[in-house]
Amino acid sequence: MKPQRLTLLFPVLLLISICSSAIGQDLQNPGDYISAISKARGDMEAKYMQYMSAAAHGRRARKVEKLRLEVLDNINQSKYNTIGLPIYKGDNSLRQGSIDYIQFCFRVFNEDYKKIVNMEELAEQSFDEMQAYLLLQEKIEEKLHEASQKLSKTTHDFASKYNVNLIDEKTPLTEKMEVAGNLNRYINSVYLIFFKCNWEDSKLVEAMNAKKVNDVEQARSALLSYANEGLKGLDTLRTFENDGSLSTTCREVLEFYKKAADKDVPKLTDFFLKQEEWEKIKKTFDDKPAGQRKQPDIDAYNKGVKDINDAGKSFNQTNETLNKGRTQALNDWNSAEKKFADTHMPYYHG
Amino acid sequence: MRAKEVPHKAGLFYYFQAPILNAMPRIPLLFSLCLSITICLQAQVLQKTAQDAYMITRMVEKYHVQPRPLNDEMSAAIFNQLLSELDEQRFFFTQEDINKLAAYRYTLDDEILNKRTAFLQLLINLYKQRMLQADTMIDNISKTAFNFSLKEKFTVAEDTAWPANLTAMRTKLYKVLKLFVLGSALDYAVVRNKTPDKKFTDSIEPFLRKKAGIMIKRSIKRIMQSPMGVDYMIGTSYCQALATCYDPHTDYFPPDIKTNFESELGNKQLAFGFALNEDDQGNAQIAKLAPGSPAFKSGGLNEGDKIQSVQWENKEPINVANAQAQEVNQVLSEPGGTKATLTVKKADGTTKQVTLHKEKLNTSDDEDRVRGFVLKGAKTIGYISLPAFYEDWDDDRGLKGCANDVAKEVIKLKKENIEGLVLDLRYNGGGSMQEAIELAGIFIDIGPVGQIKSRTGKAETLKDMNRGTIFDGPLLLLVNGYSASASEMLAGTLQDYNRALIVGSPTYGKATAQDILPMDTTINIDTYNGKANADSYIKLTISRLYRVNGTTAQMSGVKPDIFLPEADGEGSEREANEKFALQPNTIDANKYYKPYPPLPIANLQAVAKKETDTSSYFKAAFEKVNQPKKEKLHDISLFLDDAWQVKKTHIAEAKDIHEPIQEKTSLFTVNNDAYQQRLILADPGLKELNEEWKLNLLTDPYVKIAFLLAGAMIK
Secondary structure (H helix, E strand, O other), rough: OOOOHHHHHHHHHHHOOOOEEEOOOOOOOHHHHHHHHHOOOOOOOHHHHHHHHHHHOOOOOOOOOOHHHHHHHHHHHHHHHOOOOEEOOOHHHHHHHHHHHHHHHHHOOOHHHHHHOOHHHHHHHOOOHHHHHHHHHHHHHHHHHHHHHHHHHHHHHHHHHEEEEEEEEEEEEHHHHHHHHHHHHHHHHHHHHHHHHHHHHHHHHHHHOOOOHHHHHHHHHHHHHHHHHHHHHHHHHOOOOEOHHHHHHHHHHHHHHHHHHHHHHHHHHHHHHHHHHHHHHHHHHHHHHHHHOOOOOOOOHHHHHHHHHHHHHHHHHHHHHHHHHHHHHHHHHHHEEEEEEEHOOOOOOO | OOOOOOOOOOOOOOOOHHHHHHHOOOHHHHHHHHHHHHHHHHHHHHHHHHHHHHHHHHHHHHHHOOOOOOOHHHEEEEEHHHHHHHHHOOOOOHHHHHHHHHHHOOOOHHHHOOOOHHHHHHHHHHHHHHHHHHHHHHHHHHHHHOOOOOOEEHHHHHHHHHHOHHHHHHHHHHHHHHHHHHHHHHHHHHHHHOOHHHHHHHHHHHHHHHHHHHHHHHHHHHHHHOOOOOHHHHHHHHHHHHHHHHOOOOOEEEEHHHHHHOOOOOOOOOEEOOEEEEEOOOOOOEEEEEOOOOHHHHOOOOOOEEEEEEEEOOOOOOEEEOOHHHHHHHHHHOOOOOOEEEEOOEEEEEEEEEEEEEEEEEOOOOHHHEEEEEEEEOOOOEEEOOEEEEOOOOOOOOOHHHHHHHHHHHHHHHOOOOOOEEOOOOOOOOOOHHHHHHHHHHHOOOEEEEEEOOOOOOOOOEEEOOOOOOOOOOOEEEEOOOOOOHHHHHHHHHHHHOOOOOEOOOOOOOOOEEEEEEOOOOOOOOOOHHHHHHHHOEEEEEEEEEEEOOOOOOOOOOOOEOOOOOOOOOOOOOOOOOOOOOOOOOOOOOOOOOOOOOHHHHHHHHHHHHHHEEEEEEEEHHHHOOOOOOOOOOOOOOHHHHHHHHHHHHHHHHHHHOOOOOOOOOEEEEEEEEHHHHHHHHHHHHHHHHHHHHHHHHHHHHHHHHHHHHHHHHH
């Protein structure tokens, strides 16, 4: 399974709510100027909240995609709005800080990561796609945090320089975004536990299909250790608003992975070894001219036939059980995640 | 990475038939036609050689990791290398010949770059002439009994220099033959516990003289009757000498040498499909026929048959009766030899002729692959022998590659509840780099395992992309001076990670990677799939290898954590002894590798010391390490009394030297895993080999010490 969730990290960090006590639109007035800069970012936050709400409450994919494009348009529009504002008495710090921030948000939301992080260094550090994903997520999160902190500081510095008193003001939108942010953070923490196992399981399936014992066994051992590590992690994870359903489902999925790695996959590996053994027994038998074969040769051959047939039967049964279990586990996870988001994501229609 | 070296082919000759022309004047037209064809073919061979030599320089210039300039100095190096290849013992060319050839000593660079053939032409003509003369001289020398009462000497000067002229050449051949006969006679005397007086030597001299003459003449005939002709063989040597002067692992391959080189890395081999061993008299005989091979399908060969002669298509037969297996194998592996008629002597004394055509055969002989055993004693330790880093040539998944084989073996051994594991990489000359990376992954979690750097690019990290491990317990690697290339990479990686204890002697010191490419400067080296068919190929050193910590095993090899001397004390040839080896350098360490906690090396060294102090084998081996190095060459007397005195002195000296003797250990028993046991039951033929393996492991002092150390590593 390829990582697909990066954009969902976006919302909380986008949240910057700084309001000025000044009222009016006199751009010569520093308070009004701060307000104008903040307002120029327009409704990109509202549009983003709308998008998240739609995605969490099961709106149709086309609608969600339409909203996503609208978010991008809004971010762009915010940028133009800000560019259209004058420089404050030769001081461009706040205006430029806001433009930079908006530009940054656009890149994150448009998944234009190579402009944000050093992808080459990231590739050097990561040894597979999973690590690349985790590292990228970590870096983006870090950069988003930095960007929002930077804008906050620039705004505060500007206000302080021109003796403007800033106060934080919570609006219904910012409150909803805060909830959405907390929700996403929680889902993400459970998802990461699931993701590691799920990703490793996909490697295991890939290796099984390739019949490569080396890869199967390494993936098996990694899956077992991620499952154990994940189960421990879930032990210490709090519920979200008293709802432990996502964590419970994740635990069930991990229990499946653990059993698969610990008990079932070794049976499949054993089949590959038996198969190789059988091929050698068969070759020995076939290389011997029929006239020279003796009863012990025939007995060994027949025993080989029985062993490989038994191993094949066990392989098929185990494989079928595993496949069913895997499908069930994934369905359970997907529906639990969907339900969880639907339950806890605030509604917002803009 | 291509780590294994193909043996160099020494000595070339061409049998020239033109003199018959005068004997048959009635059909001059036909003969003149034949002659022109011969000359035309020779010209084609020379032109191809010149073209290939030129292409080698182009390929090197474009892809070699550190191309050496082709100048006068390089020209002299090629000159020396080639002459050493063609006449290592310096008895076919005379100093007069060398003087003539020396006109080209500093101009071979121009010859090559301008695709000229004048030097080759001169070399080939001289070589052919001298080989024919040597053949006749040996016939003449062998007619007369050697007189060992003469106070003659074979001087160092004679031994190491080219003979001044043809007279001196005859004298040198005479002394070489005489020395062989005298030395063999003394050996016989020692074996039979007799004094080699005149009577004794006279009785044995005719037999030994004949044997010596046949042996040298056989090597001349092998060249004279080589399948593709002498021009081709000299041309090949010329290109190989050029390639080797860039670095010891760059080489030139005609197609069949390429195929057989690749067979050492797990690919199919071009062969007739029989193996040779020797009978009680040391003569070659057929030991085994590979099912499905040309030899097997011919129906005309059986185990125990003795090959009397080998005749390549359109050539004269080469007498190999009473030759050793190695000599026969050398004849059978001549470049370009694909179709031959063998004359064999059957067990009932009759002879039979069988014509065979070489085919590409699977080299899935289990002896060349991974073997695993369980050593049971105070602890249960797994033992895996890996003779080469072979790869899967038929399937990109690498199912038949050595890493997958080792993984399977580890799983089988884990089912036997092993507590520690010994991976034996002694004599493992390397092979596929990808397999080495995958193999490291069995023992370490995901991470960097090494670095590789081509001439122009920046260092790239080689990564184990597979999460997880198959074996987490105590791990020990056995290495020696023959562990090269991929072996060194694996040993270096596992040492850098503190994952394995490295035990043995320093490894060979080859930290470069090669690729086999067709002679085509338009190929993209990054995407080339290795499957192009061409008339000739180059094995080219394209990158340097570095450890994750930025150092390299180039020249110095991987230094073991626990040093154990090799049986002869000083060890094998090493990269550092190679004239054209690339000098080592370092690069930045990889920032992202996370080593495991350090191993208790000092404690383990103490465990090893306790054993080496008490083991008669290691006491003797350490004594050899401390012995003064061999004396320089000196004149050898061909006078019986003097020679016998020298021999006796050597025997007395040898008695003072304690040869390392291998004793059977009772510390552990050697057992098969359950899978192997079932295979042996199904194939009793495996039993004998299996018992041989077990005995070797029981008497191997390095395995014993590895068992002790692995046991001590168990927490």
